[in-house]
Amino acid sequence: MDWTTGGLVTANPVWVGSSELTMTPGGLRACVDAGAGAVVAKSVNESAAARRQLDIADYAFVSPDREVRQPGVAHREDGLLNRSGLAQVALDEWLGILAEAVSHGAGRGCPVLGSITLGDPPAAARIGRAMAKVVPGVELNIGAPHGREATAVRQLTEVDAVAEAVRAVRATVDVPLFVKLPGQASDVVALARAARSAGADGIGLVGRYPGFLPDLDGGAVLGSWGAWGSPACLPMSLYWVSKTRLALGPDVPLVGTNGARTTADVLRFLASGAGAVEIVTALWTDGPPVLAELAEGVQSFLEARDLTPAAFVGSALEGARDYADVAPVRPPAWLRYAGPSGR
Template sequence: MHVTIAGVVLRSPVIAASGTFGYGLEFEEIVSLDRIGAFVTKGLSREPMAGNASPRIIETPAGMMNAIGLQNIGVHAFVEEKLPRLRKIPGVVILANVFGTTIEDCVEVIRVLNDAPGIAMYELNASCPNTSHGGMVFGTDGDSLYQLALRCRQAAQRPVMVKLTPNVTNIGLMAKICEDAGVQAISLVNTFLALAIDVETRRPRIANKTGGLSGPAIRPIAVRMVHEASQAVSIPVIGMGGIVCAEDAVEFLLAGATAVEVGTATFADPRAVENIATGLRRWCASHNVARASDLTGAMVK
C-alpha cells in the first residue's frame, strides 16, 4: 500500500487532513497512527491565533461549513509542547501545515520548523488572505501564489507541498504555477467559500458570515479539480474533498492523485481515517490491484 511523495515513503496513501485531526495527540488513543499514511497538523502560524467568534461550524446537507479562523497555538508552542510527545508515538508520520498572511510570516514558520526534528514534509496552505496585497487570497492570484511557493520552497529544508484553494476558475494553471516555483507536491482541495442564512432571524448562520464548505457535498467537484491539476503537472497530487469510504479514496486515485487526505469524515467517526486506510487495502486485494500506486491516474477515458 505504500506510496512515495517527494522521497517520503508513506505506508498507506490515506492521510488525516489539516484542521480535522488537531495536533495528532488528541487521536493517539483512538486511531493507530502507525496504520495511516500520515497526519497533517492544524495550520501553524508565527504567533498563536484565537480564531473567529462562534457559531463557527454548522452542518449542511452532506457536509459542513466552518469558519474556525485558523485558531492555533502558534509554531513555537507546537515545537516545544506537542512535537516531543508526538515523536514518541511509534511509526507516526507528521506533516506540518503552515500558513501566514504575508510571505515573510510563512517563511518564518518554516524556519522554526526546520530546526525541529521529526517532521516529514510541509503543507503550505495557500488559502489565506495576503495582507500585503489587499487581502486577496494567495491561491487565487497567480503572481502571489508563485512568490509564496518559491520563497517557502527556498527556505524549506524539507519537501514542500502547496495546498490549493478550489475557489478559482483554472485549477490546472494554479497547479502549474506551483510546479514552476519548484515545490515537490500539491494538495487539493481546501474548502469552498459558502454562505448559509437562517431564514427566521435572517442572519448568516456563521458569525463570520461566510465559511468553507467541506464533506461529501463537494466530492465530485474536488475529483474534477484533482483530475485537472494532475493533468497539468508531473509532481505528485494529493487529493481530498468529501472522502468517507475506501471507494471514495479510489475515485481520487483514479482521477490522478498519488495519495488522499480525509477531513470532515473524522467529525462523524473519529476512526474514519484508519478505517478508510484498512478499507483501501481490502478493496485493492479484492480487485486484484497489486499496488495502490497502480490506481493513480488509471481512470478509463
C-alpha cells in the first residue's frame, strides 16, 4: 500500500530522520536499501561554527534504570543524550551527495530529502533554493534542541519568528517543504498553524528536548548539556501530534518524531494523526534492518484489520475526550491508588 505525506508518495510510513547516520553516501544508501519509506539527509546550514560543532559530538545511551551505555552495547529501549553538529562538507559537494542519493532512492521508490537546520533565515532560503534543484523535498528544522546551547543553530518558539523563517524558505523552495518544530514551547499547535500559514506542506512533531544528566562521580554525562529523546517521550510527542491534528484538520500532513522504537510506537503515532514517522535511535541500536521490521509490522497490522492508511491515521482521536466531556469514573479511580489511608 502507498502512503502520501505532504506531496511525497512512499511505500511505507517509516522514514529515517536526519542524523549522523544519514551524513555519508554509504549511510544514505544503507537506509534506502533497508526499506525506508523516505530518508531525511543530515542537516546543513551556512555556519562554519555549526559544522565545527560536529567535532565535539558525543553520544550516551541511557537505560530505563539510568545506566549509561556506549553505542556498541546500547539497547533499543534506551534513551539517547547527545551533542551534535552539522555535516562538515561544502554546499556544492553536499548537493552532489544528495543528488546521488536521490537517484539511488528513486530507483527503489524511496524519496531522499534535504534538511536545513536554521541559522539565519535568508541564508536558509539560499540553501533551500539550491537544495530544491536536486531533492524531491526539503525539511526545515527550527526545533533543534542544540539551539539552546549553541548560537550556530536556532530553535524558534515564537509564532512570528516561525512564520518569518518559513515564509523566507518557502519563497525559494518549489518542492514539498516540511517544517520540524520543537516540543518545548508554550503552544506548539500555534507554531504549527503559523508554519502552515507561511507555506509549509507538512509539519514535523516534535524535536527532542534539552537534557542534562549528572554522572554521580563528579561532573555530567557527556560533560555538558545535550539533546534528549527516549521511548518515555512518546506520550509527550503524541500529545502535540494529536492536538495539532485536531486543530489543523486531517488535510495538514504531519510527520511524527521522538519516541518511536517499535511497531506499536509507529502505530501509535499514526493513530494520533501522523502520516509518517521518523526513526533515528532505533537505527543506532539495531541497524538498518529495523526499518523493514517496522514497515512490515505496520503493514501486517493494517492488513489483518482490513484498514487503509486513511482510515487508521488519526483514528485514536475519535475516542478521545476533553476533560469537561469525560464521564465520572465509578467507583472513583483515585481510591484504587490511595492505599489504606484513602479508605
